[in-house]
Each structure stands twice: as C-alpha cells, then as structure tokens.
Amino acid sequence: MDQQSFISYLDEWIPKHTDDMISSLLELISILSTDQAPAEGQPFGPEVARAFDYYIQKASEFGISSKNVDGYAIHAEIGSGDEIVMALTHADVVPIGTGWTRNPLGEVHNGKIYGRGAQDNKGPTIACLYALKAIKESGASLNRRIRHVVGGNEESGFRCVRHYFEVEEKPTYGFSPDAMFPLVYAEKGSMNVRVTAILEAGKYSLIQISGGERPNIVPEEANALLKVPEGEEQHVVNALQTFIPHVEDIVGGPGPLSFEFIIEPGALTINCTGKACHASVPWEGTNAVAGLLHLIACLGDQLGSRDLIKFLAHAADIYGKGLNIECEDDISGKLSCNLGVCESSHKNGNTVVTGIYNIRYPVKASGQELKQRALTCERPETPSLTVEVISLSNSHYTDPDSFLVKTLLQIYREETGDYSPPIAIGGGTYAKVIPGGVAYGPVRPGTPETAHQADEFISIEDLLLLVKIYARAMLALAQ
Ligand SMILES: [Zn+2]
Known part of the structure; x- marks a missing residue:
C-alpha cells in the first residue's frame, strides 16, 4: 500500500x-x-x-x-x-x-x-x-x-x-x-557541577544562605543572613544599596531584581527576588541567588571568605565564563549555566556552603573536555573548596x-x-x-x-x- x-x-x-x-x-x-x-x-x-x-x-x-x-x-x-x-x-x-x-x-x-x-x-x-x-x-x-x-x-x-x-x-x-x-x-548535553566550601568569619560574615530547589530551574527567591558589628547595620545597608545597579548589570536578564533588607541587632537578613525560568534558557530569567551573592561580595575585603563568595557568584555566569566552560556551536548555540540551588549547613561548628550549577552544552562540544575544564577552572586557593562534576549526560x-x-x-x-x-x-x-x-x-x-x-x-x-x-x-x- x-x-x-x-x-x-x-x-x-x-x-x-x-x-x-x-x-x-x-x-x-x-x-x-x-x-x-x-x-x-x-x-x-x-x-x-x-x-x-x-x-x-x-x-x-x-x-x-x-x-x-x-x-x-x-x-x-x-x-x-x-x-x-x-x-x-x-x-x-x-x-x-x-x-x-x-x-x-x-x-x-x-x-x-x-x-x-x-x-x-x-x-x-x-x-x-x-x-x-x-x-x-x-x-x-x-x-x-x-x-x-x-x-x-x-x-x-x-x-x-x-x-x-x-x-x-x-x-x-x-x-x-x-x-x-x-x-x-x-x-544539548547536560552537566551538573557542585561547589562546596567552608565559610570563614570576617568583620562581616555570611552565616546562612538559601535559594532554589532544583538545579534545572532559575531561582526566583534567595535569602541570606549576615553577621555585622552592632551599630553598623544601617551603614552596611546603605553601602549595599549603592551597589544594586552594578549587580543588576552583572546578573542581567529581563529582571526585576529586587532586594529587601531586614535589620536586627548585629545581623542583617537580605531577601532577593528575581525571575524564574527553565535552566536551559537562563537568559529568560534573572537569578536571585546570583544577584544575592554578587551583592554580598560587594562588602569588600572585610567580608569573610570574600574570594569564595565571589567565585560562587561568577560561576553563575549564564554562559559558563566563571567555570571556564564558555563555548558555542552553529547548531545549538551557546552553552548555558544556571546556579539552581545554593544552601548552607552546619558541620562540626563550621558553616558549609553548597552551590549546584546546571549546565547545557552545545551538541558539537565534548562533555568530557568541558568536565575537565570545570574541574580545573581558576578558583581561590581555599583548602576547603571543592568543585565536582556530579552528573554528565551526552548531547x-x-x-x-x-x-x-x-x-x-x-x-x-x-x-x-x-x-x-x-x-x-x-x-x-x-x-x-x-x-x-x-x-x-x-x-x-x-x-x-x-x-x-x-x-x-x-x-x-x-x-x-x-x-x-x-x-x-x-x-x-x-x-
Ligand atoms: Zn512526557
């Protein structure tokens, strides 16, 4: 027939x-x-x-x-x-x-x-x-x-x-x-990268952070708790507010990216709201966790583990620049990267921070090569910092x-x-x-x-x- x-x-x-x-x-x-x-x-x-x-x-x-x-x-x-x-x-x-x-x-x-x-x-x-x-x-x-x-x-x-x-x-x-x-x-192929490290104390210390539930979604909400010297709380908020336009520029996306500051004696809670979307198109959203990390990093040298927080934030670059895996091809376009989950936990008196990045790589790129590049990307020399590839699937x-x-x-x-x-x-x-x-x-x-x-x-x-x-x-x- x-x-x-x-x-x-x-x-x-x-x-x-x-x-x-x-x-x-x-x-x-x-x-x-x-x-x-x-x-x-x-x-x-x-x-x-x-x-x-x-x-x-x-x-x-x-x-x-x-x-x-x-x-x-x-x-x-x-x-x-x-x-x-x-x-x-x-x-x-x-x-x-x-x-x-x-x-x-x-x-x-x-x-x-x-x-x-x-x-x-x-x-x-x-x-x-x-x-x-x-x-x-x-x-x-x-x-x-x-x-x-x-x-x-x-x-x-x-x-x-x-x-x-x-x-x-x-x-x-x-x-x-x-x-x-x-x-x-x-x-595209996909890869999940996990970054963990112990947070050190400083004049300003990040003691708790949480945002995102699944690696494959761009987080819409994130919050952090900072320890700051008593009496300086408002001063810190004022300083951070001046950096918001700079952070908006770095994080990009359709926005909005908004921050809320809650002052308590010796502590500051920051809530950040962005825009959720699927991790395969992170440019259609605005990552609240990335925004929060970038803003906190603006506290400068007196922030404990500042280099580490900067690294976590830069690794959230939607094209993978921070993990040294940026690439593209003529079939499937640019690699995408999403910091989908960020959380902290307490272990043996330390605060451990974890970030999970969901990456989608172009069909012509080699997953194995990108894995190596992520594992050896430039990072702060903090002994507690680990970068792991926890899953890799082919294009x-x-x-x-x-x-x-x-x-x-x-x-x-x-x-x-x-x-x-x-x-x-x-x-x-x-x-x-x-x-x-x-x-x-x-x-x-x-x-x-x-x-x-x-x-x-x-x-x-x-x-x-x-x-x-x-x-x-x-x-x-x-x-
Ligand atoms: Zn189905």
Whole structure:
C-alpha cells in the first residue's frame, strides 16, 4: 500500500474508531500512574503497573502482540523483519496538583479530553496504539517491524528506558511523541557541577544562605543572613544599596531584581527576588541567588571568605565564563549555566556552603573536555573548596538531512500545512535515549502546552491528527 492509498484508508478508518479512542484514553487517564514505591515486578509501583496492564490488554484485544519488559517498560509490535521502527511514549504521570476546574481523572468537555496525562503522554500513547491497529488492519506490507515502546518513569529519571535498551533491540528509526512538533533533532548535553566550601568569619560574615530547589530551574527567591558589628547595620545597608545597579548589570536578564533588607541587632537578613525560568534558557530569567551573592561580595575585603563568595557568584555566569566552560556551536548555540540551588549547613561548628550549577552544552562540544575544564577552572586557593562534576549526560543529534527527519517533517507538513523548521533545544526530551531518534510532537507551535499543569488536556481533533501523523510516519519508515 502506498502513502496515498494509506491516507485514504486512514480518512475512513479514523472516524469509525474515534469513539473507541476517546474511551481508551479516558480509561488510561483514570489510572493515576504516578511513580510510587517499588514492589515485586513493579519497579515504579502498582499504578504504573496497572497502566501497563491496561495497554497490554488493549493490544491483545486488537490482536497485537506485546511484552512487559521486567515492569520497566512494555512494547507492542506488528510486522516482521530484522529491523525495527520505534515510537516511544510513557505511561507515568506527574501528580495531579491543584487548581483543576475539570476532572483530573478524565472528562470530555467542549471537544477536549481533560485529565492528568492527556497531553503528557497518554494521548500520544493511545494515538500510537491505534496507529498500530490501523496499520495492521490496512494489510499494508512492511519491510520492518513497527514497535511502540511505553516507558514507566519518564517523569522521574528515565530508568525505564535505560533498562529497556540494555535488554532489548535498538531501532533503525525511532521517534518520541513527548515534546513538540515539527521535530527536535538536536538536544544539548547536560552537566551538573557542585561547589562546596567552608565559610570563614570576617568583620562581616555570611552565616546562612538559601535559594532554589532544583538545579534545572532559575531561582526566583534567595535569602541570606549576615553577621555585622552592632551599630553598623544601617551603614552596611546603605553601602549595599549603592551597589544594586552594578549587580543588576552583572546578573542581567529581563529582571526585576529586587532586594529587601531586614535589620536586627548585629545581623542583617537580605531577601532577593528575581525571575524564574527553565535552566536551559537562563537568559529568560534573572537569578536571585546570583544577584544575592554578587551583592554580598560587594562588602569588600572585610567580608569573610570574600574570594569564595565571589567565585560562587561568577560561576553563575549564564554562559559558563566563571567555570571556564564558555563555548558555542552553529547548531545549538551557546552553552548555558544556571546556579539552581545554593544552601548552607552546619558541620562540626563550621558553616558549609553548597552551590549546584546546571549546565547545557552545545551538541558539537565534548562533555568530557568541558568536565575537565570545570574541574580545573581558576578558583581561590581555599583548602576547603571543592568543585565536582556530579552528573554528565551526552548531547543528542540527528542529521536534519537524514531519511528519518525528512520523512517525518514531510508528513507533518502535509498534514498541518505548518512549515516551521525543525528545532534544536537545551535538552531533556525522551527521544534522547533512542539511538539516532528524534522528538516528534505532540504539541504544535502556537498551541497550548498543558503538560504538568492544572486542566491538562488534548483536543479530540489533535488526538485524531496524532493518530494520522503517527500511523503515516510508522508506515513510511517501515516500508
Ligand atoms: Zn512526557
């Protein structure tokens, strides 16, 4: 069957199966498959296992063979041949959260299917299953097997697919409907760097600091407690206020960057507010922790551990200058760096400060080389200071001129009329684990992304469009 006749086939097949697809999606959404404590054969707990069972039950009703891979992931497969075309989605969801006006466990309203996971990633999961069913029933001949893999913990660590690819075959062509259209062909690598040191006392001493909760978010709030000589509190505040414009210049971003000073006898609390954003685009935010550290460093030589505080602040440079890892390429742009977490703790009478920096490096750069550069970057000669690389993950790149990318782009363009170019991003999609794979949908440019939010939904129209696009893509890659 050629693509033209398959398109006509789908145009008849999809309307006949629309009601079934909606009920299947609602049933899958009704299982709140968040990551939970492991049990025997259920590494992500009972609810993810129930979602897997539901999928396998559906596949068997459709006469499609399936496999549960040690409870980490499942797959359904049609066709025969040595090679595999793979679609990868996930069955786990983030918790419901608050603020819903629709039923988070599934509801149809005004042409939209609401519920946790509707868009991320149960809608695409059901779309891929029905795409397999449509291809199977069309009788189209396949030169490769088509396999739909469903992982169980995309939202909390990707252990599902790491295990899967250790024990299962790798695909010839693969895509993951867990990001956006038209297609993501390049994802930066990432690296987390941890800096720790003991804070020394001075005339002015930093005794407590806290800001940020996760390395992958630019912190919006930060606060610090300083010890200052009694009677000098107001004088210190006045001096610091004169430095604020200078700090705003260094930290940059869209702002605002604001400071609040609270005086107590012999102590000064500084609260700083910036603007949060995702760590892969730190230039879209204003880092409150970086602002606070830069301001405190302005206290000069009489500040205890001043060089160290300056180092922590400079290491927060959004392009990585402070860690000597600045670089860029023509595909994915500049390296980005975010000081995502800064906190202090008390150990053996010392105050220990820790900063965690989340770095996204360009696809052409070497992660190993950047790691070495960070480990040997210029720093103060403080014996207690350590710089460690606590995680390093590869970048991901698929040639935009490859058969895979050209085929997927063409199908998306024919179905939507949207000619947006393929995308290079800061990284982190599920496609990163598919050797040679790309992210392909489900969110189209200019349409709402509701993943992880209240009132998450997928429109019925989009669900049907996904079935058509994914069925066409699977068939085109398998012929
Ligand atoms: Zn997802």
